[in-house]
Structure formats: structure tokens, C-alpha cells
Amino acid sequence: MTFLTGWGRTAPTRATVARPRTVADLAAVLARAPGRGVAVRGLGRSYGDAAQNAGGLVLDCTHLRSWTLDEATGLVTAAGGVSLHDLMTGLLPRGWFVPVSPGTRHVTVGGAIAADVHGKNHHADSSFAAHVRSLTLVTADGRAVTLTPRDPLFWATAGGMGLTGVIAEATFACVPVESSWMRVDVERTGDLDETLAVMTATDDRYRYTVAWIDLLATGRHTGRSVLTRGDHARRADVPAGRDPLAFAPAARLKAPPWAPGGLLNPVTVRAFNEAWYRRAPQARRGLIQGVAPFFHPLDGVQGWNRMYGSRGFVQYQFVVPSGGEATLRRIVARLSSEGVVSFLTVLKRFGPGTPGPLSFPMPGWTLALDIPAGRPGLAALLRLCDRWVADAGGRVYLAKDSRLSAAALAEMYPRLDEWRALREQADPTGVFRSDLARRLDL
Amino acid sequence: MKNALGSVDTVLLLGGRSEIGLAIAGRLAREGARKIILASRPGPSPAPAFGGAEVHHLDFDAADPAGHGAVFDAAVKLAGDLDVVIAAFGVLGDQAAYEEDPQAAAESVGVNLAGHVSAGLHAARLLREQGHGTLVVLSSVAGVRVRRANFVYGAAKAGLDGFAQGLGDALHGSGARVMIVRPGFVRGRMTAGLPAAPMATTPDAVARAVAAGLRADAGVVWVPSKLRPVFAVMRLLPRAIWRRLPR
Incomplete structure (x- = not known):
């Protein structure tokens, strides 16, 4: 059991942390999800309580970190736990850059999608999820489903703060650059x-x-x-x-x-x-x-x-x-x-x-x-x-x-009920939970 | 969940007619709590204003420990996680009358101490499972050093204070916490007709101190805060002097 907080270091709560290394590990952990549910965590750069789960289980996904670049298309396929720092280190020498970078590069690909992060190029290029071509979501029943922007669950996952499932892998378009x-x-x-x-x-x-x-x-x-x-x-x-x-x-x-x-x-x-x-x-x-x-x-x-x-x-x-x-x-x-x-x-x-x-x-x-x-x-x-x-x-x-x-929250996000319905379909028994979800009644 | 600035969502008040308890619950509601559960013996309830919070009532008899578990089960059904449990129930009684009626004295200790032991242990089990939450225990300076003038009440509060300290230690590292509140003389219904002691306080002042204590994760809150140094000295007074203190 470990006390966890977000980047702001406020409101710590205690949870058991599991560190899956493969998609099979993920499914196995979810099969024995405890009554207080499972939260998904990357590098802990959310400021508040999104990646905490008091009394329950937290999946530290930072060990899921393989990735590849298709140089012909500029498409990167990365596991959910790959950090943007790792990507930049590998991509820049080959003349590519991530489509969106928030104010820290120490975030994971899964976190970037779950928070639908933005960067200094939002006015030109929108947010991270706009560049994602497909993603693999491990849902509450342990199945890995592939989603594209045509699937409503894809968009419930982008910005869904980890509450629809675990983003095990994503494929997204990178940007060619002449220099670093x-x-x-x-x-x-x-x-x-x-x-x-x-x-x-x-x-x-x-x-x-x-x-x-x-x-x-x-x-x-x-x-x-x-x-x-x-x-x-x-x-x-x-x-x-x-x-x-x-x-x-x-x-x-x-x-x-x-x-x-x-x-x-x-x-x-x-x-x-x-x-x-x-x-x-x-x-x-x-x-x-x-x-x-x-x-x-x-x-x-x-x-x-x-x-x-x-x-x-x-x-x-x-x-x-x-x-x-x-x-x-x-x-x-x-x-x-x-x-x-x-x-x-x-x-x-x-x-x-x-x-x-x-x-x-x-x-x-x-x-x-x-x-x-x-x-x-x-x-x-x-x-x-x-x-x-x-x-x-x-x-x-x-x-x-x-x-x-x-x-x-309900006032600010008028499509909250639409999101709740999609999440309910994907996770009917409420396996994925977080302190943020409890606080905001998500 | 308690948020980054110490506001909470759900509150269970054991002793749902306690003036101090209601003042605390009201304060937490004004600071953002959305569900307040008032647990008390059946009967007419005051209808205090809790802002926009949803208010529920549950039957709770401090003197009937066998029924306490069911009260917590019902509270969880109504509110989900309990962020704060306030144990505010208690009876003051009259020392002279207790000395004439030992059975009544023992019954008051049953509420003021045994009732808290039962409710506190139920609360601790629940909060430990949640991995978060605070049990607020209304102790009293009367229990810090027991006085001749109210030693039946004071002895129960002394026992309760010790129990709450031990429970807090038992919960250390679990994510759940115990906060002990030690008010001095509180002007209010419970003390109506009694002459106020020096440094008397009010239910609202206690509520403010509890809310601040929750924000700061305090383990012990004295109200007013200057009672802490005062009682550091009081504890050391020779017994011959202590015995002669008025009231």
C-alpha cells in the first residue's frame, strides 16, 4: 500500500499499486479487481486526484513502454506507458516530432490521450487525440478492443481521464521537422x-x-x-x-x-x-x-x-x-x-x-x-x-x-450524461474508478 | 472525497441533534459538502439550513451498540464513501444527581464512552477500507484533567479522549484519520443555565476550528486554541489546589 498524490501534492490517499508489463498482465490484474476498483496512472503529472484510488488498486502503466515509428508515414505506434520524453529522444534525431506536447514532456501517451492534452500549437493543430488514428483499450472485462475516431468509445476515452479502460497502445501521426x-x-x-x-x-x-x-x-x-x-x-x-x-x-x-x-x-x-x-x-x-x-x-x-x-x-x-x-x-x-x-x-x-x-x-x-x-x-x-x-x-x-x-462540473461539461452512458456501456460494474471520479461524481 | 483545499463531499453526524455537531455539519455544507446524514434517536429533528446539500436522517441510538453497524451500512448506501464522521453525541447531566443515582451515572457513561467506543470502531473499520476519511471525536477539556465538579462526565470524556488517541494511532498509515476536538465550556443548549467558565466558546467557533483542522489534517483541535497552553499548566497543578478549584 502506498500513498499517492498528483503533481500538486495535495490530498494524498492510500492504494495498492500494480505494475503490469504486458497487456496480458493488465487483463490478469483486472480479472481480480478489488471492490474499490482500479485507477490508471502514468507519470503522475495530473495535478489533482485523477490517478489516485483510495483503498483500491492503482495500475502504474509506465512499464508498458515499447514503440515503433513507420518512417514512410510518420505514424508512431506506442504502448500507453511510453513517455513523450522517450519519444522525443528517439524521434528528433530521425527528423520527427510529436504532434502535440504539453508543458512537460514527462507524460505518457496514455495520459496524453486520457486528458486529451494540448500544447502551444492548439490554435493550429488542436489537441493530442485529434492526431490519434487508433487505440487499443483494455476494458473492464479484460478484453483489448481497437478503437478508431469513428467509435463513440474512442471519444469517451479521449479526455475520459482513464475511466473507460486502460489505453494499452495508440497509433498517432507525427510531424516531420528539419531540425530539433x-x-x-x-x-x-x-x-x-x-x-x-x-x-x-x-x-x-x-x-x-x-x-x-x-x-x-x-x-x-x-x-x-x-x-x-x-x-x-x-x-x-x-x-x-x-x-x-x-x-x-x-x-x-x-x-x-x-x-x-x-x-x-x-x-x-x-x-x-x-x-x-x-x-x-x-x-x-x-x-x-x-x-x-x-x-x-x-x-x-x-x-x-x-x-x-x-x-x-x-x-x-x-x-x-x-x-x-x-x-x-x-x-x-x-x-x-x-x-x-x-x-x-x-x-x-x-x-x-x-x-x-x-x-x-x-x-x-x-x-x-x-x-x-x-x-x-x-x-x-x-x-x-x-x-x-x-x-x-x-x-x-x-x-x-x-x-x-x-x-x-455538470454545468461546465453539458455532454456529461452522454459520456456517462458510453462509460456505463464500456464498464457496467464500475471497475475503473478514481478519487477524481468520486469527488466529481463521474 | 476531500479535495485539495480540504472541502469534503459527505458527512455523517452521529448525534444528529447535537448543537455543536449541527454547527460543524452546517459549516462543512457551506464549504461544499453535498450530502449530510443526521443520525439521532427518532423524534422531532431541527431543520437547520444546509445550503444546497442533500440531507438524510437515520435512526441512531448511542446507548444501543448492537444497532451501530446497521447505521453505518445505511449511511454508506445513502452517501457512498463517508469523508467525515462526526461523533458528537453525549449527555452532560448533573453531578450531584449522579451521586444520588449511580445507575443514571453509569448509563451516562454508557453513552459518553461505551457508545463512542462502539461507533468509533465501526467508523474506523469503514474508513480504513475506504483508505481515506476523518473521524471527528468530540472530546472535552473536562476529560483532560477530571474535576471534582463533574467527574462522572469528565471520567467518560477522559476515557473517550484516550480511546480516540489510541484509535488514531491504530489508523496511522491507513489513510483514515482521527481528529480529537477538545472544546472548553461551550455556550449552548447543553449548558443552558450553567454559569459560563472562563474562555467559554460557542458551537460556531467549534465548527470553524474543526473545518480548519480538517484542512490542515490536524490530530487535535482545542477550542479556543489558547486552552492548549492553559491545560498544559492545569495538568501540573498539585492535586490539593486542583481539588479546590471552583466548579
Whole structure:
């Protein structure tokens, strides 16, 4: 029995962990599923309780890790436990890249589909599941079924948070790249309106875009941002003497194993934000950067989640549909005026979503921020934000969530009952369960 | 499930008419709990406001341990996992009357101690299987050091406090927890007509402290919190002085 938490290190619960190595192992474990059910876990990067199962069984799928690339088609077939880090390490030297990469490459393929993850290219390329051609799902009865985007169960699984079965394998289309480098433009904006205007007007010139917002800036600076936008560099862009297809992320710094709870406080974060904002050039074009610092700056610090101290932290990520900019402004202004200490607040423009009833992205704006869990009044503040988000027709991202209420979820995901019906068909006795499912009455 | 910020979904209140218990349940409902189960002896129930939470009633007799298992079974049927079980039942009684009526005194201990032992063990078994959940035990400073003025009640609370400490240790590492609440003199129905002791508190203050304790995974909560250092000293007073303390 082991205590497990998500990446936010909040609300630990105890479960038995099994580590299947083959699909046959999976079926055998499911055949003796305990009364409290089975949850599926990858690298534990969901922030909340999606991969926990109090009193039950948790399948650690990270040992299912074989994969192949068909160089003729760019299709990768990977076991559910393969990490995007492993894929990048193998793919980039051969001139291929994953179709979507979230803010960390330490996620599994199964997790990427179950949370239908998005990256900086969502406005151009949608989310991970949009690139999946087929997947093998091991269902509650231990059978392995192959699903394609024509199957409703495929879309209940994409974004289904592991509650329809175990994603044992998936085949998805990768992207050819000339180099493993990124050609990046960086610019600063003075406030939120300018940020939104610049992103709306010129995001389509870039495959990858994101804005970092200084949430501690207030008054006329509210929402000032650093915009980072780029594309895969062409071979000719790579500076002479550099291996154009190298992928060797710098040796990772390690966060100290213990940090005082108040380390990230308004003073230190304000200083960091000021420095980060000032460090960014007014405008800089054509910066050549590696994949790791461009996509995954936080992966450079191993265990950065421990910096929030023993009570952990909450990540709040929501989307409001296009036209909901007033809600976005209202929330940014409120969080700024409350002095919410968020280390990395990220704004991203979404393009079209996928057909998954529980898939998070929709065309509009998504904002993600980290907040120490011990902050007084946080529960009420985020409930208020939930209210505004739901009223605007938006929703909160389940892969990040650790505190939403079941009632708010039902409002934000109007196709919840459709998803429940599909899940009921696939798992009539409710073998697949998680703390998140209990909390949100999924 | 308890969420990242310490809000819970389901609450079973044993002692469903207890003023303190209802204050705690009400507070947890306002903070997001969606199912509240009030377990008490049959009879007219107060209808407190629990916001949007679903409220259920179950028959529960603290003095009848044989029936306790069925109460937990019924609660699980209604609510699924129980995130918080509040053991708030108890009788205060009158010390002088107890000294005249030993049978009544023993019966009060049956509720205040034996009833908690039975209900607590049932709760512990359930929470251990769940792998999560908190049993909130309403102890009292009266049990921290038993006083001449209410030693029948105080002795039961002393026994309960010790039982709850041991139970918490037994559950350590299981994911389930015990939280012991030690209020001082609580102004309310139970103490109506009694002169308030120094540092008296209220049911709402107890509820606030319990909610904060749940957020922080506290093992022991004193209400008000300054009673903790006060009783650290009280425990050391020579008996000759302790005996002479008023009330």
C-alpha cells in the first residue's frame, strides 16, 4: 500500500499499486479487481486526484513502454506507458516530432490521450487525440478492443481521464521537422488587452504560441505579458557547428527535497515576475532555441512542484469561449487585485476542440495558474471564478483540477450524461474508478 | 472525497441533534459538502439550513451498540464513501444527581464512552477500507484533567479522549484519520443555565476550528486554541489546589 498524490501534492490517499508489463498482465490484474476498483496512472503529472484510488488498486502503466515509428508515414505506434520524453529522444534525431506536447514532456501517451492534452500549437493543430488514428483499450472485462475516431468509445476515452479502460497502445501521426531547434520570436505587451489583440491578430503566423502573464502587475499594467511564439527551425536556421537534429536536454537541476511553505510568497514572486518581464526583450525575432527550453522550461528543474512546500499547490486552468474575453479580463483583474501568488501564469488561444464529451479545449482563451494550497480564502475565490467561467460557457481542465465541485462540473461539461452512458456501456460494474471520479461524481 | 483545499463531499453526524455537531455539519455544507446524514434517536429533528446539500436522517441510538453497524451500512448506501464522521453525541447531566443515582451515572457513561467506543470502531473499520476519511471525536477539556465538579462526565470524556488517541494511532498509515476536538465550556443548549467558565466558546467557533483542522489534517483541535497552553499548566497543578478549584 502506498500513498499517492498528483503533481500538486495535495490530498494524498492510500492504494495498492500494480505494475503490469504486458497487456496480458493488465487483463490478469483486472480479472481480480478489488471492490474499490482500479485507477490508471502514468507519470503522475495530473495535478489533482485523477490517478489516485483510495483503498483500491492503482495500475502504474509506465512499464508498458515499447514503440515503433513507420518512417514512410510518420505514424508512431506506442504502448500507453511510453513517455513523450522517450519519444522525443528517439524521434528528433530521425527528423520527427510529436504532434502535440504539453508543458512537460514527462507524460505518457496514455495520459496524453486520457486528458486529451494540448500544447502551444492548439490554435493550429488542436489537441493530442485529434492526431490519434487508433487505440487499443483494455476494458473492464479484460478484453483489448481497437478503437478508431469513428467509435463513440474512442471519444469517451479521449479526455475520459482513464475511466473507460486502460489505453494499452495508440497509433498517432507525427510531424516531420528539419531540425530539433525552434525559431522563436519574443515580445512584451503592456497590458491584457494588448496581449489579446496581438495574439488574435498574429497567432496564425506561428505554429506555437503562448503568453506568460505577470499576475502581480496591477492597475494599468494588469495582464502585462511576455509572448513567446515560434516554429520548428529550418535546417538553414541552425547555427553552424550545432547538430541540427540533436536532442539532449540539459542535465536537470534538482529542487531541494524540502522547501519552507512560504518560500513562494508575494515578495519573492513579485521579484521573479518583475525580473522575468524585464528580462524579455521589447521584441526579439529569430531567436534559436532548443526544444526543451521552448516547450518544457519547468522540466529543467526536477521536482519543481516541491517548491510550494508541504501543503502543495493547486493549478487552476479554465477556458472561456471566444467572445468571453470580458470574463477573462474580470478573472485576471480579480486574481491580480487579490495578490494571488502565481509563479507561472500562462495564457493560450485555443482553436477547434475534439469531439470528446469530456475533452477540455474549445475555441477561445485558456488561462492556467499555480497557487499555493494553503492560501487563506482560496476555496471561495476559485468557486467564484468557477461561477464566472460557467456563466461564460467555459470550463475547468480536469487534468489540472483538484477542487472543483460535482455541480460545477455538470454545468461546465453539458455532454456529461452522454459520456456517462458510453462509460456505463464500456464498464457496467464500475471497475475503473478514481478519487477524481468520486469527488466529481463521474 | 476531500479535495485539495480540504472541502469534503459527505458527512455523517452521529448525534444528529447535537448543537455543536449541527454547527460543524452546517459549516462543512457551506464549504461544499453535498450530502449530510443526521443520525439521532427518532423524534422531532431541527431543520437547520444546509445550503444546497442533500440531507438524510437515520435512526441512531448511542446507548444501543448492537444497532451501530446497521447505521453505518445505511449511511454508506445513502452517501457512498463517508469523508467525515462526526461523533458528537453525549449527555452532560448533573453531578450531584449522579451521586444520588449511580445507575443514571453509569448509563451516562454508557453513552459518553461505551457508545463512542462502539461507533468509533465501526467508523474506523469503514474508513480504513475506504483508505481515506476523518473521524471527528468530540472530546472535552473536562476529560483532560477530571474535576471534582463533574467527574462522572469528565471520567467518560477522559476515557473517550484516550480511546480516540489510541484509535488514531491504530489508523496511522491507513489513510483514515482521527481528529480529537477538545472544546472548553461551550455556550449552548447543553449548558443552558450553567454559569459560563472562563474562555467559554460557542458551537460556531467549534465548527470553524474543526473545518480548519480538517484542512490542515490536524490530530487535535482545542477550542479556543489558547486552552492548549492553559491545560498544559492545569495538568501540573498539585492535586490539593486542583481539588479546590471552583466548579
